Amino acid sequence: xxxxxxxxxxxxxxxxxxxxxxxxxxxxxxxxxxxxxxxxxxxxxxxxxxxxxxxxxxxxxxxxxxxxxxxxxxxxxxxxxxxxxxxxxxxxxxxxxxxxxxxxxxxxxxxxxxxxxxxxxxxxxxxxxxxxxxxxxxxxxxxxxxxxxxxxxxxxxxxxxxxxxxxxxxxxxxxxxxxxxxxxxxxxxxxxxxxxxxxxxxxxxxxxxxxxxxxxxxxxxxxxxxxxxxxxxxxxxxxxxxxxxxxxxxxxxxxxxxxxxxxxxxxxxxxxxxxxxxxxxxxxxxxxxxxxxxxxxxxxxxxxxxxxxxxxxxxxxxxxxxxxxxxxxxxxxxxxxxxxxxxxxxxxxxxxxxxxx
Amino acid sequence: xxxxxxxxxxxxxxxxxxxxxxxxxxxxxxxxxxxxxxxxxxxxxxxxxxxxxxxxxxxxxxxxxxxxxxxxxxxxxxxxxxxxxxxxxxxxxxxxxxxxxxxxxxxxxxxxxxxxxxxxxxxxxxxxxxxxxxxxxxxxxxxxxxxxxxxxxxxxxxxxxxxxxxxxxxxxxxxxxxxxxxxxxxxxxxxxxxxxxxxxxxxxxxxxxxxxxxxxxxxxxxxxxxxxxxxxxxxxxxxxxxxxxxxxxxxxxxxxxxxxxxxxxxxxxxxxxxxxxxxxxxxxxxxxxxxxxxxxxxxxxxxxxxxxxxxxxxxxxxxxxxxxxxxxxxxxxxxx
Numbered sequence: 061x062x063x064x065x066x067x068x069x070x071x072x073x074x075x076x077x078x079x080x081x082x083x084x085x086x087x088x089x090x091x092x093x094x095x096x097x098x099x100x101x102x103x104x105x106x107x108x109x110x111x112x113x114x115x116x117x118x119x120x121x122x123x124x125x126x127x128x129x130x131x132x133x134x135x136x137x138x139x140x141x142x143x144x145x146x147x148x149x150x151x152x153x154x155x156x157x158x159x160x161x162x163x164x165x166x167x168x169x170x171x172x173x174x175x176x177x178x179x180x181x182x183x184x185x186x187x188x189x190x191x192x193x194x195x196x197x198x199x200x201x202x203x204x205x206x207x208x209x210x211x212x213x214x215x216x217x218x219x220x221x222x223x224x225x226x227x228x229x230x231x232x233x234x235x236x237x238x239x240x241x242x243x244x245x246x247x248x249x250x251x252x253x254x255x256x257x258x259x260x261x262x263x264x265x266x267x268x269x270x271x272x273x274x275x276x277x278x279x280x281x282x283x284x285x286x287x288x289x290x291x292x293x294x295x296x297x298x299x300x301x302x303x304x305x306x307x308x309x310x311x312x313x314x315x316x317x318x319x320x321x322x323x324x325x326x327x328x329x330x331x332x333x334x335x336x337x338x339x340x341x342x343x344x345x346x347x348x349x350x351x352x353x354x355x356x357x358x359x360x361x362x363x364x365x366x367x368x369x370x371x372x373x374x375x376x377x378x379x380x381x382x383x384x385x386x387x388x389x390x391x392x393x394x395x396x397x398x399x400x401x402x403x404x405x406x407x408x409x410x411x412x413x414x415x416x417x
Numbered sequence: 418x419x420x421x422x423x424x425x426x427x428x429x430x431x432x433x434x435x436x437x438x439x440x441x442x443x444x445x446x447x448x449x450x451x452x453x454x455x456x457x458x459x460x461x462x463x464x465x466x467x468x469x470x471x472x473x474x475x476x477x478x479x480x481x482x483x484x485x486x487x488x489x490x491x492x493x494x495x496x497x498x499x500x501x502x503x504x505x506x507x508x509x510x511x512x513x514x515x516x517x518x519x520x521x522x523x524x525x526x527x528x529x530x531x532x533x534x535x536x537x538x539x540x541x542x543x544x545x546x547x548x549x550x551x552x553x554x555x556x557x558x559x560x561x562x563x564x565x566x567x568x569x570x571x572x573x574x575x576x577x578x579x580x581x582x583x584x585x586x587x588x589x590x591x592x593x594x595x596x597x598x599x600x601x602x603x604x605x606x607x608x609x610x611x612x613x614x615x616x617x618x619x620x621x622x623x624x625x626x627x628x629x630x631x632x633x634x635x636x637x638x639x640x641x642x643x644x645x646x647x648x649x650x651x652x653x654x655x656x657x658x659x660x661x662x663x664x665x666x667x668x669x670x671x672x673x674x675x676x677x678x679x680x681x682x683x684x685x686x687x688x689x690x691x692x693x694x695x696x697x698x699x700x701x702x703x704x705x706x707x708x709x710x711x712x713x714x715x716x717x718x719x720x721x722x723x724x725x726x727x728x729x730x731x732x733x734x735x736x737x738x739x740x741x742x743x744x745x746x747x748x749x750x751x752x753x
Contacts, residue, residue: 118557186696189693189732189736190733196730386572390569398552
């Protein structure tokens with residue numbers, strides 16, 4: 061299995077689960093052509109890549125960064141500002157990518173080098189502070205970023221819904237620019253995840269894991285941990301920025317709420333922990349489970365909340381209100397860190413180890 | 418600042434005064450830039466008051482880290498909970514709050530602050546037992562667990578109190594300012610400075626002059642040795658955690674009165690500020706935390722006056738500058 065870099069899922073249930081998710085995502089435009097289903101599927105693709113890149117940091121090097129949305133946001137804004145300022149051309153798309161990705165890498169390098177100079181324990185706090193400053197900057201520099209409103213833009217001709225390649229008669233649904241955008245997102249995300257899988261299974265990835273387990277010992281073995289950690293940071297930042305580019309292309313918009321907010325950072329953390337840290341596959345499972353739950357369970361909570369309100373119960377309607385869904389996720393998060401620190405993927409692999417075929 | 422110098426003059430191998438002079442130097446350097454002395458006094462008092470409030474909120478976090486090596490990302494939750502509990506006391510007794518008598522105002526403020534401290538402290542007990550106890554010694558999991566705790570606490574506040582901003586007017590006799598010549602000093606800021614100083618002195622006295630303080634400092638230096646001498650360091654740590662949480666609750670109450678409003682997101686917002694202060698001061702150091710809080714407040718106030726655009730990132734710039742100079746913060750206590 062060259063494409064998986066020799067790192068298979070190692071659990072039959074996980075095999076099936078991943079296959080179902082990937083196939084479902086691949087056929088979404090034809091099987092579930094509704095706008096909501098398409099949005100959910102795109103979000104799963106984008107976040108699977110984003111979470112996988114975060115997993116490279118959290119799961120493989122053991123560093124907690126709160127600045128991951130920063131890089132995601134840089135990617136989103138780069139493409140949005142470029143397309144907004146230069147008009148809907150492919151040159152603008154290329155400009156956004158050429159400026160956005162190196163910028164993210166450079167910033168990651170800066171943060172990495174700076175926080176490596178200070179105590180390691182500061183890293184999480186410094187990234188949190190930098191990310192919050194960036195969020196404020198993005199919402200204040202309205203001449204560049206559009207402030208709180210963000211930037212809406214038009215896509216190049218080829219990616220617009222109006223561009224129909226194959227009319228409705230063939231598959232029952234039209235294949236248009238939107239479908240093409242979806243497949244760009246899908247293939248780019250898949251490529252990034254496979255690339256990350258390659259990275260973590262390379263000698264470089266092994267060193268990262270060694271640093272995670274015992275940084276001092278890794279250093280004593282002669283590895284320049286500073287170089288490895290900074291490199292991993294930059295890699296993760298570039299993938300996150302690319303995910304941001306994809307997200308902005310799909311939404312045709314970039315704003316503080318969709319790309320920079322602390323809520324997204326929490327979502328990423330939840331997905332990586334629920335899916336399974338240090339597995340890359342966990343990113344796919346975590347993103348799929350989390351986003352499906354976010355989009356379809358919230359409706360269920362709304363029903364429960366109204367039912368509780370009708371029954372005249374006190375506090376319960378407030379607790380079950382769909383807006384309070386993070387409350388339950390937070391509890392789930394704590395419980396999973398405590399009881400299932402290895403997440404869904406780790407759990408399935410343990411099961412597979414216990415009962416050999 | 419003289420009090421600080423006197424207290425720091427206790428027998429120590431080496432005294433490090435440069436960080437202590439930093440706020441003074443900064444304040445004096447700003448005088449010619451600002452120009453008008455009356456504006457300067459107002460801004461300085463404002464930054465001292467703000468700094469004291471931030472110090473009260475941050476002191477718990479730095480103690481908890483220095484002592485237990487626990488990085489509590491949920492510290493902001495205690496701040497917000499404290500503020501909300503204070504509204505429970507202050508809003509029903511609005512008549513007392515609005516009465517134009519300092520005595521009656523204080524008679525309602527004191528129980529509000531005490532209630533906030535009690536509830537935050539009790540919450541601290543629960544958090545320590547439930548969230549932190551299982552993950553002692555594992556930084557990664559501590560960060561994840563306490564971040565989860567912060568989410569849950571913030572959402573629970575939303576669920577119980579609703580998403581709206583709760584206005585919290587200042588008591589009548591604390592509104593307005595004293596006018597001396599052409600200098601205006603807000604009354605509440607004086608109170609905030611007073612409370613902040615009292616808390617700082619109380620912590621310093623406890624740490625430096627009492628047996629518990631001795632044990633705590635010894636525990637920071639070498640935990641196993643203190644345990645080997647037969648003291649239950651874990652119980653000591655639990656106490657420190659509760660006191661730290663209670664102080665966060667007190668700080669939250671004061672901050673809410675300062676801003677005259679309460680919102681569930683305040684815990685999250687203040688977490689960043691508190692982190693910057695703690696990093697600048699050096700994790701685990703109370704004096705460092707005090708100086709760091711003053712510096713952050715000064716940069717925010719002077720910066721906001723001189724270059725309003727810069728105020729957005731002034732905290733980060735300050736942090737970068739300090740860490741370039743001293744990579745472990747102003748005073749590095751722990752050897753970790």
